[in-house]
Structure formats: structure tokens, C-alpha cells
Amino acid sequence: MTAVDDRPQAAPEIGNARRRKEDQRLVTGRTKWTDNIQLPGMLHLAMVRSPFAHAKIGAIETSEAKAVPGVMAVYTSADIADIQGVCITAWPVTADQKTPDHLPMPGDRVAHAGEIVAVVVARSAAVARDAAELVDVDYEELPAVLDLKAATTDEVLAHPGLETNKSAFWQLDSKGGGTGGDIEEAIAKAREGGIVIEREYRQQRLIPAFMEPRSTVVDPTGEQVVMWSATQIPHVLRFCIAATTGLPESKIRVIAPDVGGGFGGKLQSTPEEFITLAVARKLGKPIKYTETRSETMVSAHHGRDQWQKLTLAAEKDGTVTGLKVDLICDLGAYAAIVGGGVPVLGAWMFNSIYKFDAYQFNCTNYYTNKTWVDAYRGAGRPEATYAIERMMDELAAEVGVDPLEIREKNWIRHDEFPFTTVAGMTYDSGNYEAATEKAKELFGYDELRAEQKRRRDEKDPVQLGIGVSTFTEMCGLAPSRVLGSLNYGAGGWESASIRMLATGTVEVITGASAHGQGHETAWSQIVADRLGVPFESVEVLHGDTQIAPKGMDTYGSRSLVVGGEALVLAADKVIEKAKPFAAHMLEASVDDLEFSQGRFTVKGTDKGVGITDIALGAFAGHDYPEGVEPSIDADATYDPVNFSFPHGTHLCAMEVDTETGQSTMRKYVCVDDIGNIINPLIVEGQVHGGLVQGIAQALWEGAEYDEQGTLVSGSFVDYTLPTSADTISFVTDHTTSPATSNTLGTKGVGEAGTIASTPAVVNAVVDALRPFGVDDVLMPCTPERVWKAIQSGGGTQDAETTSAQQAHFDEGTPNQDPAAGTTDGVVQ
Amino acid sequence: MTRITVTVDGVPYSDEVEPRMLLVHYLREVVGKVGTVVGCDTSNCGACTVHLDGHSVKSCNMLAVQADGREVTTIEGLATGGELHPMQAAFHENHALQCGYCTPGMIMQAVDLLQHNPNPSEDEIRQGMEGNLCRCTGYHNIVKAVAAAAGSMSSERSDA
Numbered sequence: 001m002t003a004v005d006d007r008p009q010a011a012p013e014i015g016n017a018r019r020r021k022e023d024q025r026l027v028t029g030r031t032k033w034t035d036n037i038q039l040p041g042m043l044h045l046a047m048v049r050s051p052f053a054h055a056k057i058g059a060i061e062t063s064e065a066k067a068v069p070g071v072m073a074v075y076t077s078a079d080i081a082d083i084q085g086v087c088i089t090a091w092p093v094t095a096d097q098k099t100p101d102h103l104p105m106p107g108d109r110v111a112h113a114g115e116i117v118a119v120v121v122a123r124s125a126a127v128a129r130d131a132a133e134l135v136d137v138d139y140e141e142l143p144a145v146l147d148l149k150a151a152t153t154d155e156v157l158a159h160p161g162l163e164t165n166k167s168a169f170w171q172l173d174s175k176g177g178g179t180g181g182d183i184e185e186a187i188a189k190a191r192e193g194g195i196v197i198e199r200e201y202r203q204q205r206l207i208p209a210f211m212e213p214r215s216t217v218v219d220p221t222g223e224q225v226v227m228w229s230a231t232q233i234p235h236v237l238r239f240c241i242a243a244t245t246g247l248p249e250s251k252i253r254v255i256a257p258d259v260g261g262g263f264g265g266k267l268q269s270t271p272e273e274f275i276t277l278a279v280a281r282k283l284g285k286p287i288k289y290t291e292t293r294s295e296t297m298v299s300a301h302h303g304r305d306q307w308q309k310l311t312l313a314a315e316k317d318g319t320v321t322g323l324k325v326d327l328i329c330d331l332g333a334y335a336a337i338v339g340g341g342v343p344v345l346g347a348w349m350f351n352s353i354y355k356f357d358a359y360q361f362n363c364t365n366y367y368t369n370k371t372w373v374d375a376y377r378g379a380g381r382p383e384a385t386y387a388i389e390r391m392m393d394e395l396a397a398e399v400g401v402d403p404l405e406i407r408e409k410n411w412i413r414h415d416e417f418p419f420t421t422v423a424g425m426t427y428d429s430g431n432y433e434a435a436t437e438k439a440k441e442l443f444g445y446d447e448l449r450a451e452q453k454r455r456r457d458e459k460d461p462v463q464l465g466i467g468v469s470t471f472t473e474m475c476g477l478a479p480s481r482v483l484g485s486l487n488y489g490a491g492g493w494e495s496a497s498i499r500m501l502a503t504g505t506v507e508v509i510t511g512a513s514a515h516g517q518g519h520e521t522a523w524s525q526i527v528a529d530r531l532g533v534p535f536e537s538v539e540v541l542h543g544d545t546q547i548a549p550k551g552m553d554t555y556g557s558r559s560l561v562v563g564g565e566a567l568v569l570a571a572d573k574v575i576e577k578a579k580p581f582a583a584h585m586l587e588a589s590v591d592d593l594e595f596s597q598g599r600f601t602v603k604g605t606d607k608g609v610g611i612t613d614i615a616l617g618a619f620a621g622h623d624y625p626e627g628v629e630p631s632i633d634a635d636a637t638y639d640p641v642n643f644s645f646p647h648g649t650h651l652c653a654m655e656v657d658t659e660t661g662q663s664t665m666r667k668y669v670c671v672d673d674i675g676n677i678i679n680p681l682i683v684e685g686q687v688h689g690g691l692v693q694g695i696a697q698a699l700w701e702g703a704e705y706d707e708q709g710t711l712v713s714g715s716f717v718d719y720t721l722p723t724s725a726d727t728i729s730f731v732t733d734h735t736t737s738p739a740t741s742n743t744l745g746t747k748g749v750g751e752a753g754t755i756a757s758t759p760a761v762v763n764a765v766v767d768a769l770r771p772f773g774v775d776d777v778l779m780p781c782t783p784e785r786v787w788k789a790i791q792s793g794g795g796t797q798d799a800e801t802t803s804a805q806q807a808h809f810d811e812g813t814p815n816q817d818p819a820a821g822t823t824d825g826v827v828q
Numbered sequence: 829m830t831r832i833t834v835t836v837d838g839v840p841y842s843d844e845v846e847p848r849m850l851l852v853h854y855l856r857e858v859v860g861k862v863g864t865v866v867g868c869d870t871s872n873c874g875a876c877t878v879h880l881d882g883h884s885v886k887s888c889n890m891l892a893v894q895a896d897g898r899e900v901t902t903i904e905g906l907a908t909g910g911e912l913h914p915m916q917a918a919f920h921e922n923h924a925l926q927c928g929y930c931t932p933g934m935i936m937q938a939v940d941l942l943q944h945n946p947n948p949s950e951d952e953i954r955q956g957m958e959g960n961l962c963r964c965t966g967y968h969n970i971v972k973a974v975a976a977a978a979g980s981m982s983s984e985r986s987d988a
């Protein structure tokens with residue numbers, strides 16, 4: 001115990017661009033991916049998957065596979081019937097939602113290509129795969145429904161037993177809910193003397209395509225069954241296993257070791273996990289299953305997939321009055337864990353930052369015989385943001401003003417916060433003017449508009465388009481009571497524990513489960529500041545239900561805004577518990593103590609004691625005050641009081657070659673307001689990665705099926721992820737309106753880039769083509785589609801060039817749309 | 829089974845392998861170099877990139893038997909004497925990784941890129957790294973890291 005603290009004041013960790021703690025291992029290959037795990041006696045699996053989209057399963061002949069040396073067993077559904085569990089949905093969006101049973105390995109019928117019908121267990125993965133080829137399955141093909149619009153007619157049923165393809169209808173109506181006016185009235189009025197804009201947009205199906213294929217290892221040899229899995233949700237997964245397999249929750253330990261990306265794609269309890277568990281329990285041996293990339297593409301859930309019908313009502317001057325949204329959404333073959341709830345998350349976001357008087361959101365979910373659909377980065381909110389930001393550009397074009405002007409006319413002004421929207425959400429803070437001003441400046445908005453005009457006047461074959469997206473999102477899922485009112489099957493709290501170790505280091509346990517987000521670093525910064533201990537002394541533990549027994553895991557940009565607050569609560573409890581120890585050691589009254597920079601001092605004296613000294617004292621337990629326990633460790637659970645509402649202004653300049661349809665990104669600027677920033681480096685990284693995923697939706701990616709229901713974009717050859725050569729460097733900056741609903745003032749950032757960038761890019765492409773009469777291009781905006789849009793939009797090119805230009809669209813061109821040449825390829 | 833002799837990260841190994849075994853599986857499953865990972869089955873992602881006799885190859889795109897008598901360097905053999913290789917340091921310094929799954933391949937490819945072109949432009953970096961996919965970073969910081977490493981490695985060279 002030192003009497004005088006002569007250390008220099010430590011600079012705050014929060015806001016510091018700390019290099020990440022987790023990097024050292026990752027850059028040297030000292031990693032613990034699930035597939036790296038080897039256990040004595042471990043056996044390997046290969047799955048036998050249906051090639052058909054919809055079929056009855058007949059006889060399964062396994063004897064040839066079983067005869068292969070090294071094959072231990074081949075199981076079909078009947079063999080694991082009593083222990084295989086069920087893939088459940090956590091969010092039946094309505095009480096009458098139709099939900100087909102989803103067995104990990106169905107015995108009677110497969111409902112999408114890639115469903116598992118048998119599993120081979122062998123000494124090595126290679127032997128298992130070879131033997132899987134020898135399993136002979138009789139299928140009786142059934143008619144498959146593969147198109148979302150066709151699904152709405154119920155002519156062909158994805159699940160005949162349900163008697164309809166419709167899963168549920170969900171509505172939010174501002175009049176009914178008392179949050180605004182009557183949408184039909186607003187539209188009728190606009191039809192008379194105002195402006196009505198009606199559009200239909202397509203949100204194509206995407207594949208999350210995390211880089212680490214999913215892998216699961218199950219070791220049943222201890223008292224607890226241990227599952228390692230490449231998952232975002234170890235805690236939720238444990239719950240699902242306990243709820244459906246008959247294993248008591250206390251007998252299950254789930255570990256998410258290093259996880260190679262997720263983006264929502266690993267927010268699932270998967271058939272593969274359940275089957276691996278069932279085989280391990282049956283054989284009593286450690287079992288590993290690692291999928292191939294082709295298996296990932298066809299069996300891990302997909303994202304997006306909606307048709308959006310939109311009606312926007314405005315006055316003649318462009319003041320918006322009403323917005324009506326009619327969605328049809330493809331859930332794929334099954335209601336996944338968030339499932340039908342994903343599009344519903346858009347309900348509060350279509351109105352975005354604009355002051356509509358009346359609003360109605362209608363969402364109908366359907367089943368088809370395609371891969372199931374669930375959360376993919378943004379989940380419901382990118383779809384909504386895309387629609388409204390495209391519509392605002394259409395409104396600007398109709399009124400004949402700059403897209404930023406129409407937005408400014410309609411957005412919530414900074415002096416109007418907190419603001420309750422027409423959808424009933426209360427936005428706590430924001431400043432759209434400031435973010436937009438900064439973005440315009442960084443972008444050189446006026447100069448680029450001038451260049452655009454010049455190119456238009458000169459009829460330059462390469463036109464310049466400028467795309468705007470002034471987005472907001474709700475994130476930080478979620479206040480538990482709100483989730484309860486929405487019929488969601490769990491809470492939205494997060495937990496944290498802090499253990500003050502005797503030797504001065506601090507163990508922080510978080511229920512959030514990182515897979516690339518840098519929690520170990522950011523959490524260390526928060527705790528270092530709060531407890532006044534060195535950044536290096538903090539060790540963050542997560543992703544193991546035995547180490548972090550309580551948690552709701554990582555998704556929905558929730559880790560920091562919910563999990564970070566749990567840390568703050570736990571740290572404050574530690575300080576509170578340490579107080580009587582400090583008073584005892586300093587022979588002072590608790591009321592006279594002050595805590596700062598990791599030390600308790602007695603007001604008006606130079607007497608003090610460090611919190612780590614107290615930790616040692618509590619550990620020794622030789623001399624501590626009466627009436628307290630000899631520990632200053634603390635646990636906390638935080639339930640958020642509101643969502644958080646980051647926002648930002650994204651500006652994109654695209655050069656579009658009107659002769660070839662090729663579009664090239666010239667500049668991208670974004671200014672995001674995500675409240676207070678813990679680590680600017682990590683934030684930038686999240687923004688960059690999000691941007692590219694959103695840009696990829698706009699320009700390159702799309703999951704395509706053929707008429708048989710086979711996923712044709714089923715590998716990285718055909719599903720064209722962007723490469724470094726396709727992308728550019730970005731200009732990113734921030735404005736800061738701290739969140740008022742939490743102590744750190746943070747808002748989420750994980751999804752912002754993805755949500756904002758897709759409409760910014762498409763708006764830019766369409767903006768370039770407006771002189772050609774084009775007002776939409778289907779995503780992904782491939783050269784083929786852009787070129788066709790120019791042609792059918794009444795472009796100015798002479799007809800002779802047409803055939804020459806078409807030569808550009810040969811099969812071998814990278815990022816070529818697989819639907820090229822079909823009717824899907826034309827502009828709506 | 830075929831016997832091969834391969835030096836991996838400076839250590840000689842002699843093993844019986846199935847002729848069809850891919851080099852990446854030999855490295856991961858036989859030698860235990862699990863720092864090198866598999867991201868695809870079509871040789872598109874580059875996660876498995878290692879150096880063969882000093883040049884980058886996708887180790888899922890060749891057979892173990894083709895490495896017979898040759899020298900392989902994986903991400904685990906890049907740091908020397910407890911010091912990170914300048915490229916590893918640049919990835920850390922520039923936050924060029926998030927989940928880290930693409931990182932071993934990225935770093936091995938980037939080292940090879942600079943061997944061929946010590947002072948690449950942004951465009952040359954972007955072209956040179958095209959065969960390595962990353963889903964987390966959007967490439968922005970990877971490009972920055974490679975440029976930074978080029979700077980530090982060329983200043984090292986001029987110091988020498």
C-alpha cells in the first residue's frame with residue numbers, strides 16, 4: 001500500500017486505437033478452429049445429401065458403404081430417431097404461424113436439395129466421403145416450388161401436409177397502433193393532388209459465405225457431453241440441444257473456439273450439429289464433422305430473398321405523407337431459428353429517418369423447396385433501408401430536386417430528438433445534418449455533380465452516377481420485454497462477470513461470443529478504464545458455456561451496446577464490493593472514499609489503496625471487514641432499455657460505361673454516427689467489411705437455382721464473392737451523437753456498412769442511367785442487366801452497336817450473372 | 829501409399845501418404861500444421877496458401893506427392909527468432925484481420941507478392957491478392973498492410 005500515488009494519469013483506453021490482442025495468435029497460425037481439434041479415438045462423418053429439391057425418401061441401401069474398410073456405421077433417420085432432436089424456430093411471428101417440423105435428418109421426405117438423409121461414420125473423413133458415395137437412396141421426386149411468387153399461389157406445395165405455402169402474415173399499421181394516420185387516406189389524398197410513387201423491388205437471395213466452413217466436434221466421453229462448434233451462438237445452441245434431444249442442459253457444454261466469421265450465417269442450430277451429437281452419443285466416441293465449401297453453400301442458411309411492393313405518398317413539393325410496404329418473403333424450406341422474424345425486423349425501419357404521417361408494413365412469409373433463409377448481416381434492416389433509400393431517390397427524381405434535398409426536407413432534424421416515429425420507435429439521438437454535411441465535403445459532392453452534368457452534356461459514353469443513402473438502423477437486440485411482446489422465444493439481456501485475481505490481473509467473462517469482432521480488445525479497454533487497471537492486465541474469456549455460463553451470444557450488433565453495458569455493471573459492482581475493504585485497510589469511513597484510476601483515496605488526504613491490492617487482500621482473507629464476503633468478484637446481467645439507432649450518410653460515385661454496361665466504383669464516402677467509439681480501429685474494420693458485403697449485394701452476389709431446384713451458384717466459382725481487385729479503398733469518418741440509453745453512449749456498428757451501402761451503390765448506378773429513362777436495375781447490377789436497362793429504357797445508342805456489345809457477356813466473364821439471358825435478367 | 833520426404837518450416841519429414849492426398853491435408857493432418865486452413869473445394873479462396881520452394885501455392889491445389897523433395901513454408905514457419913515477419917506485423921498494425929481465417933493465406937500470398945514486386949502500387953497489390961478471399965475486412969486494411977510492409981521491408985533492405 002503506497003501512501004502517495006505519483007503515477008502519471010493514465011490516458012483513457014476508451015477511444016484509443018488499440019491494436020488487437022487476438023492478432024498475435026491469428027497472424028502466426030496459432031489458432032483453434034474447430035476443425036483443428038483432434039481427440040483420441042476420434043471418428044469422422046460424411047453426410048449423404050439429397051440431390052432433389054422435393055422428394056419422398058424410399059429405401060436406403062447402406063450395405064456397400066458399411067463394407068468399406070474403416071467404416072464404423074451408416075445411420076439413417078430411424079437409427080437416431082429418439083435422440084436426433086429438432087431444429088427449432090425461436091420466433092413464430094404470429095400465434096397461427098404454420099411451421100413444418102424440421103428434423104436434422106428427415107426419414108420420409110426431403111424439402112430442399114442438400115438435406116441430409118444418411119450419415120457415414122469412418123476412421124477418416126476421406127474414407128467417410130468415399131463410402132457416402134456408395135449409399136444408395138431411392139427417391140420419389142415430388143413437384144417442387146422454387147419461385148417465391150409461384151409459392152404464393154399454392155399451386156405446388158413445399159410441404160403438402162401444411163396445405164399452404166404461407167407461413168404467416170404480420171402487420172404493423174400506424175393507425176391501428178395509434179402511432180400515426182391512416183395509410184389508405186394518405187395515398188388517396190396524394191393520388192388527387194400530390195405524388196404517388198409505386199415500385200416493386202427485389203431483394204435477391206444471398207449466401208453469407210463466412211470463410212471458415214462449419215465444423216462440429218462432439219466428445220461424449222466425459223460426464224458432460226462437450227460440443228465444439230463453429231457457431232455464433234454457443235449458449236442458444238446449448239438451450240436448443242437440451243430442449244429437443246432429451247439431454248439435460250447441465251450435461252451439455254458447448255464451446256465456440258476460434259470462429260472464422262459468421263455474419264448471421266452461424267446464428268443457427270444446425271442439422272449437422274444435431275447429427276454429430278447423435279452419432280457421438282450412439283457410439284460413445286469423439287466425432288468430427290467438417291463440411292466442404294459446396295456443402296456450406298447449399299445447406300447453411302441463406303439470407304434476404306424478398307419481393308417488396310412499395311407505395312409512397314407525398315405532397316407536390318416532395319413532403320412525404322405515407323408509406324405502404326407489402327413484402328413477400330421466402331423462408332426457404334423451413335422456419336429457421338430467427339426465421340420469419342428476420343423480415344419482420346424491417347417493420348420499424350422502412351420509415352427510416354423520415355417523418356411520415358401514415359405507415360403500414362405488411363409481411364407475408366412463404367415456404368419454398370430451397371435452402372432455408374435466416375439472418376444475414378443486417379437481417380431485415382438492409383432490405384428495409386434499400387427500399388426506402390431507393391424510393392427517396394425516385395421521389396427526388398419525380399420532384400426534380402437533388403436526392404439530398406428531398407431527404408433533408410423530410411428527415412428528423414437534430415433538434416427534434418428524442419423522436420417517436422410513425423412505426424412507434426423512439427430514436428434517442430442523432431444528427432443527420434451534421435453527418436451529411438461532413439460526407440458531402442469529404443466526397444466533393446458539388447464537384448462530382450458538376451462533372452456528372454458535364455458528362456451528360458457531352459454525351460460521354462462513360463456516365464457518372466452519384467448514389468445517396470442516409471440510413472438509420474435499430475440494433476442492440478434487444479429489450480427482453482419488447483422481445484416478449486413480439487413472441488420471440490428468448491430474452492435480449494447479456495451477462496458479464498469480473499474476477500479480480502490475486503496477482504493483479506483481471507478475468508472478464510462475457511456472454512457475448514466473438515468471431516472476429518475484437519471483443520477481447522474492446523472489452524479490455526472498457527474494463528481497464530472502469531477499474532483503472534492496465535489494458536494488458538485484462539483477459540477476456542468467452543464462447544464456452546462452462547466458462548461463461550450465461551449469455552445470449554453475438555448477433556444484431558448487440559455485443560457492445562448490450563454486452564458492454566453488462567461489463568460496466570459488473571465493474572461497478574466490483575468497485576462497490578471493494579469499498580468496505582478499502583475503508584477497512586485505510587481506516588476510514590466508506591463515505592469518505594473516492595475511486596479514481598484504480599485507487600481508493602480518502603477525501604482530503606493522500607492516503608490510498610489500489611483495487612488490485614484489495615483483490616490480493618480479499619484472496620488472502622486474513623484481515624477483512626465484518627459482514628462482507630472475502631471476495632470482490634462480481635456478476636451482472638444487463639437488459640437494455642431501448643434499441644440503439646446508429647445512422648450515417650453514405651455517398652457513392654459509380655462510373656457506368658453505357659456501351660458495355662460495366663460499372664466501376666470511383667469513390668465511396670461514409671460518415672457514420674455510432675455514438676461514442678471504444679476502439680476506432682475496430683470500428684473502421686467493421687465498416688469496411690460491412691460496406692463490401694453491401695456493395696457485393698448491389699453488384700455481384702446472388703444465389704441462383706435452376707428449374708430442378710439445384711443451387712447453381714453452389715461454389716466459389718459461381719457465387720462470386722468480391723476480391724481485392726473488385727473493390728476500392730474507402731473514405732470513412734464519423735460524427736458523434738452519444739446514445740442516451742446506455743452509460744457508454746455507444747450504438748452498434750457491426751451491420752451499418754452492409755445496411756447503408758447497397759442502396760447507395762444502386763442509386764448511383766440508376767442515377768448514371770436516368771437520362772436513358774432508366775429508373776431501376778435488378779440486383780446484382782451486372783453489366784448484362786445494366787446494358788439491358790439502357791436498351792429497354794429507350795437509350796440513345798444506335799442499334800448497330802448492339803450485337804458488337806453483346807460479345808462482352810460471355811460465360812467466362814467474372815461476376816457474370818448466372819441468370820443472364822433469362823427473363824430474370826431484364827429490368828422490371 | 830507413396831513415401832515422400834518434405835521439409836516443412838525447416839524440419840524434414842518422411843511419410844507414407846495416399847497418392848491422392850492433397851498437400852493441405854498432408855500439412856494439417858499428418859504434419860499437424862493446422863495454422864494452414866481450408867476455405868473451399870474449388871481452389872478459389874487462397875486460405876490454404878503456403879510457400880513451396882519460396883513461392884506461394886494453393887496447397888489444396890496440389891498433391892502431397894508433388895511436394896516430395898521440396899521445401900514448404902507455412903504461416904507457422906514465417907516468424908523467426910520469436911520476431912514477427914514484417915508482413916505479420918503489418919497485418920497486426922493495420923488491423924488487416926478480423927476473424928483471421930483468411931489471414932495465413934493472405935500473409936503468405938502478400939510475402940510472395942513483395943518478392944516479385946517490392947514496391948507495388950495499390951492497384952498492383954489489389955491484382956496480386958486477387959486469388960485470396962476475405963469476407964471480413966473488405967480488403968481495405970489488407971491492402972494498407974501490404975503497402976506498409978512493402979515500405980518497411982524496402983527500408984530494411986536499404987539499411988542493409
Ligand code: FES
Pocket residue numbers: 865866867868869870871872873874875876877886887888889
Ligand atoms: S482451400 Fe480454397 S484455395 Fe485452397
Ligand code: FES
Pocket residue numbers: 211260261516924925926927928929930931961962963964965
Ligand atoms: S479476416 Fe475473416 S475472412 Fe479475412
